[in-house]
Amino acid sequence: MKPSSSVQLTDLPDEILMMIFKKFDNITLLYSLSDVNIRLNKIVYDFIFTNRLTLLIFVPIRLIKLTSLSIYYVYSLPRLILDRYCLHILPKIHENVTWLDLESSSMERILLATNYPNLSGIALYNIQLECAIHIFSGKIFSVLLLTNISNQIKSIYKFINWIIIILIILKIFEFYSYLSYE
Incomplete structure (x- = not known):
């Protein structure tokens, strides 16, 4: 028999x-x-693939109506895909997420699925006025705002600690004319 010459994905x-x-x-x-094996997890959970997530579907209007316009309908992800993201994927990659593109019907579930400590932006699609009022006055916005403020306070605290350390070093070595750090 002739040996197989096929190459599998994991051989690369x-x-x-x-x-x-x-x-x-x-x-x-x-x-x-996700969760195929440890090696593939390490690759697909990399910041390159997880920093900006578009958790919705864009369908060009020309596929629905025969036009040449570049207008899109926006739909939520199918329930099974959304379930997998909210229960398994987002909790594993939440620290990498810096931007989310969300659709109004699934937005609350996605935002409450986990904490996003590095989230710096959200794009909202298909959002109605009532939904926007609910978001920006309710639990979702409070959780996001508190997380963001908490992260900012931690950053300020670290910065202040560095300033204090530098001031102590300068005080200790105030009589030296040259100080080098390598």
Whole structure:
């Protein structure tokens, strides 16, 4: 018998896998390859694939109505995909997420699925006035705001500690004319 010459995905080096995976949309990539094995998790959970998540579906209007316009309808992810994201994927990558593109019907569930300590932006689609009022006056906004303020306070605290350390060093070495740090 002739030996098999087939190459499997896991036979490729990480660098090649990263180049291939960059061609995919990150939501499909994470959904399809998350928890397949430890090596693939390490790659697909990388910041490159997890920092900006578009947790919705854009469908060009020209696919629904025969037009040449570049207008899109926005839909929520299917329930099974959303379940997997909220229960399994988002809790594992939450620290990498800096931006979320969300659709109004799934937004609350996604935002409350986990804490997003590095979240710096949210794009909201299909949002009605009543929903916006609910978000910006309710629990979701409070959780996001408190998390963001807490992270800012931690950053300020670290900065102040560094200033205090520098001042102590300068006080101790005030009589030296040259101080070098390598």
